[in-house]
Amino acid sequence: xxxxxxxxxxxxxxxxxxxxxxxxxxxxxxxxxxxxxxxxxxxxxxxxxxxxxxxxxxxxxxxxxxxxxxxxxxxxxxxxxxxxxxxxxxxxxxxxxxxxxxxxxxxxxxxxxxxxxxxxxxxxxxxxxxxxxxxxxxxxxxxxxxxxxxxxxxxxxxxxxxxxxxxxxxxxxxxxxxxxxxxxxxxxxxxxxxxxxxxxxxxxxxxxxxxxxxxxxxxxxxxxxxxxxxxxxxxxxxxxxxxxxxxxxxxxxxxx
DNA sequence: ATGGTTGTAAAACAA
Numbered sequence: 001x002x003x004x005x006x007x008x009x010x011x012x013x014x015x016x017x018x019x020x021x022x023x024x025x026x027x028x029x030x031x032x033x034x035x036x037x038x039x040x041x042x043x044x045x046x047x048x049x050x051x052x053x054x055x056x057x058x059x060x061x062x063x064x065x066x067x068x069x070x071x072x073x074x075x076x077x078x079x080x081x082x083x084x085x086x087x088x089x090x091x092x093x094x095x096x097x098x099x100x101x102x103x104x105x106x107x108x109x110x111x112x113x114x115x116x117x118x119x120x121x122x123x124x125x126x127x128x129x130x131x132x133x134x135x136x137x138x139x140x141x142x143x144x145x146x147x148x149x150x151x152x153x154x155x156x157x158x159x160x161x162x163x164x165x166x167x168x169x170x171x172x173x174x175x176x177x178x179x180x181x182x183x184x185x186x187x188x189x190x191x192x193x194x195x196x197x198x199x200x201x202x203x204x205x206x207x208x209x210x211x212x213x214x215x216x217x218x219x220x221x222x223x224x225x226x227x228x229x230x231x232x233x234x235x236x237x238x239x240x241x242x243x244x245x246x247x248x249x250x251x252x253x254x255x256x
Numbered sequence: 257a258t259g260g261t262t263g264t265a266a267a268a269c270a271a
Binding site: 009010013034036060061062108110116148202203204205206207243245246 | 259260261262263264265269270271
């Protein structure tokens, strides 16, 4: 089974690229972030026509997450349990084929020390609380999405220049590490230990051409899935297209 | 160079 995560930065703008990518790569599950689409306008028809189901949790202008799968999407939960609005449209989870799929768009945080930065840290705490309330690390589970954190220096093109900056600060890494140590393994890093592999490049300054990137989009798995994870990759092809998302899709293959 | 670009939505704001 192939599972992918992709911050599309507006689903309406990126719909044709998404459909083309799905036709070519035939993923079984796709988790989207930054759909920037209200639920009434979610483009179900072309996705269903390709043979997929979809569940979505969106809003106007900002945020928005969705799960697309080639098999039934069950037990859908939108937002953290008990507080669907305060977590904003940044979290959706479901069960697919007995695997819990948690799809998240963690706040960007703007700048270290800013109001949005502290919102990011409190949001991460909310995610941890949700995990502890609702889940057990012994169950087959995937936590994926745009985490807006580069976990280690190897995940940044210039660790010295970026030291302590947003997406790389100790506070963010500690908060994210607290979630990881609850019971997750970074599936990509498990299989691809090398440096220079990123999932996001700023639109500005020719960042993609110069590979000035950050690995901030992640697929994390619990222990029962660890041995089943046989392949992980970042597909840079869509980032090379006209009018690309600033993020590339990240994917893993899990065996039965 | 305190810069640069994109999306949303109609002037800033978020990223």
